Amino acid sequence: MTQLPISPSSSNTHAVVIGGSIAGLLAARMLTEYFEQVTIIERDYYPQHPQPRSGVPQSNQAHFLLIRGKQIIEELFPGFVEELSTKGAIHVDVLKDFLWLSEYGLWPRFSSDLTTWSCTRNLIENILCKRLGKYPNLKIMEGHQVSQLLATDDHQIVTGVRFKDREGKESTIKADLTVDASGRNSKASQWLESLGYEKPQQQSINSFLGYASRWYQGPLKHQVDWTCITLTPKATQCKRGGIIIPIEGEQYIVTLTGVGEDYPPTDEQGFLEFARSLRRPDIYQIIKDAQPLSPAYGYRRTENQLRHYEKLSRFPENFLILGDGVCSFNPVYGQGMTVAALGALTLKHCLEEQKSEGFNLNLQGLSRRFQKQLAQVNYTPWLMATGEDLCWPTTVGGEVTRVTKLIHSYMDLVKRSLCNDPTVLKVFAEVIHMIKPSSVLFSPNILLRVLLNLLSQKENSKNLTETYSLNSEPE
Ligand SMILES: Cc1cc2nc3c(=O)[nH]c(=O)nc-3n(C[C@H](O)[C@H](O)[C@H](O)COP(=O)(O)OP(=O)(O)OC[C@H]3O[C@@H](n4cnc5c(N)ncnc54)[C@H](O)[C@@H]3O)c2cc1C
Known part of the structure; x- marks a missing residue:
């Protein structure tokens, strides 16, 4: 391990990032533009393949x-999207390719310019990691766990930070800037407390939603004209939902969700029975004869924090x-990686502001400036x-x-509109895709x-949920 010399706090020689998942990798990419050396310290060893x-x-x-x-990721890593495509991610027009079986009916489907790629998180991380590895001023220290701030x-x-390797051997590394990106279980508040700072106030809103996800081999039966399926729960009436998304390697992840500790x-049997109990049979019909590639993986730590x-x-x-x-979210809304990317942009913005205040990059005041601006960025996705x-x-x-009640009532009307008004639907999709x-x-x-x-x-109370059958084209 390289021990870098102690530098004055106003220099921009070395930045250390704790944790090399999506947030850490994107922040590190940004820091390569402002620091002579950037080191990511990651407790895991990255798998060679996704x-x-x-x-x-x-x-x-x-x-x-x-x-x-x-x-944002494409801006930071030009060519990212093309690489996703060559590595098997699936192009998705979020208005045409999603079969969105909402609580008020089927969303209309039409071609749009709202497109993204469907794949595993692991493919995204693998691409970012390999691309970052090519930056001459970036180093990734795998298999090292940070235990304390210096x-x-x-x-x-x-x-800087103190860290240990897998054998328990401790070392320290000096840094002009230390960035914690160690995820939901971050120890930053305890580390700060041990330096005499207060613990931050913490808000937690928990719908007690649970996930179970199983990977399947494609092609799936009944896949007529859709790429992804979302079957939403129906607040207060039906707690259960399901999602199917394609991933690289002609595979699919099928996720079942239940709110309120359901x-x-x-x-094996319980997973299928849960799928059968959803308010529509589609997901069950698709997976009952499909070839599973994995067990079902449960996940319950979904509270907004x-x-x-x-x-x-x-x-x-x-x-x-x-x-x-x-800030971590109930993951069912799919915001985490995008908010991590917005965090990296906020970092750039703050570093530029610091720069404009002096000839060189001066780090004084950066911490406060950044945490305040990040709080603003997190505000809308949190709400x-x-x-x-x-x-x-x-x-x-x-x-x-x-x-809140007023907003809920209005959003309920918006959701009803989505089933028969493509204009409202498009705007809604633009909002949820940030x-x-x-x-x-x-x-x-x-x-x-x-x-x-x-x-x-009110005049025409046709129930759109009845208008899609898996075995036929939608009306
Ligand atoms: C069930 C589920 C489904 C999700 N679905 C979506 C989705 O559909 N779309 C979406 O955008 N987001 C989704 N997310 C959110 C997404 O996973 C994260 O928000 C996003 O990856 C950013 O996480 P992060 O990098 O901050 O933390 P994490 O991904 O948790 O990574 C933290 C990293 O820090 C490392 N680390 C931890 N402690 C230390 C230490 N002391 N020293 C060194 N390294 C350390 C860990 O090994 C890890 O690599 C989902 C989350 C969950 C839980």
């Missing part, structure tokens, strides 16, 4: 890359926290995820205020359409 790994327990589960996330005697400035089982580092009255210089360690989760009476944490702000759903144009749709639905 595969799940133990340091990321969610890596067996379905991960869908939202359009905004795809765009700081100046007065604890005002973080100066956890999908992971045994937000740590308010930006509100701490004291915070050390030269230390940042991003990714799931600051979107927790707003949905608070529709369930079994959700714990968070307050259902009058305003390419438009959620405020557009409250614009006068959309508001009017939603109200008119409500009136016309």
Whole structure:
């Protein structure tokens, strides 16, 4: 291991990133533009080929890359999308290729410019890792676990980290900037506490949603004209849902979900029975004779969790926290990787601002500036995820205020509109894929359409859920 010399806190010689998953890799890529040397310290060894790994327990589960996330990663790593394609990811027009069996009916399907790629999280990580490996000023130290922050005697400035290898041998590494990207179980708050800082206030909103995901060999039966399926639960009435997404290697991940501790089982029979119990038979019909390639993997740590580092009255210089360690979401909304990418963009923005304040990059004040701006970036996806989760009476944490109730009622009308108004649907898709702000759903144009749709639905109460049969083309 290279021991770098101690540098003054205002220099930009060396940045260390703790954790090399999606958030860490994207942040490290950004830092290569501002630091002479960037080191990622990752406790796992990366698999040679895209595969799940133990340091990321969610890596067996379905991960869908939202359009905004795809765009940012492509900006950071030009050619990323092309590589996804050559490595077997599947191109998805989110309005044409999704069979979206919503609680109010089937969403209309039509060609659009809203496209992304469907694959495993592991393929995305593998591509990012290999591409980063080509940066001459980037080094990845695998199999090393960070255990502590180093700081100046007065604890005002973080100066690096202490870590150990797999044999338990401890070492330290100095850094001008230390970035924690160690995920939902980040120890950053304990590390800060041991330096005399307060713990950040933590918000947790838990709908007690559970996942069970199983991998299948394609092609799947009944795959007429769709690439992905989402069968949503129906708040307060039906807690169960399901998702099918294609991944590289002509395989599929089938995920079953249950809200309010209605956890999908992971045994063979239980998994199938749960699929059979969904409010529509489609997913069961597809998987009952399909060839499984894996056991079903369960996952239950799905609470929305937000740590308010930006509100701490004291915070050390030269230390940042991003990714799931600051804000993690109920994963069913597919936001995590995209928010991690937005975090990397925020880092760039803050570093540029620091630069503009002096001739050289001055790190003083960066920590506070970054945590404050990141909190703003996290705000909307947090409201979107927790707003949905608070529709369930079994959700714990968070307050259902009058305003929340009003927003729920309006969003319920929007969701009803999605089934028969392609204009509203397109805007809705742009919002959930984070390419438009959620405020557009409250614009006068959309508001009017939603109200008119409500009136016309009352006159013509056709139930669209009945209009799609797996064995036929949609109407
Ligand atoms: C079930 C599930 C499904 C999901 N589905 C989606 C989806 O469809 N779309 C989407 O965009 N997002 C999804 N996500 C979220 C996504 O996985 C994460 O939000 C995203 O990858 C960013 O995570 P991260 O990099 O902050 O942390 P993680 O991915 O958790 O990675 C943390 C990294 O830090 C390392 N590490 C931890 N501690 C240390 C230490 N002390 N020293 C060194 N290394 C350490 C770990 O080994 C790991 O590599 C899902 C999450 C879950 C749980």
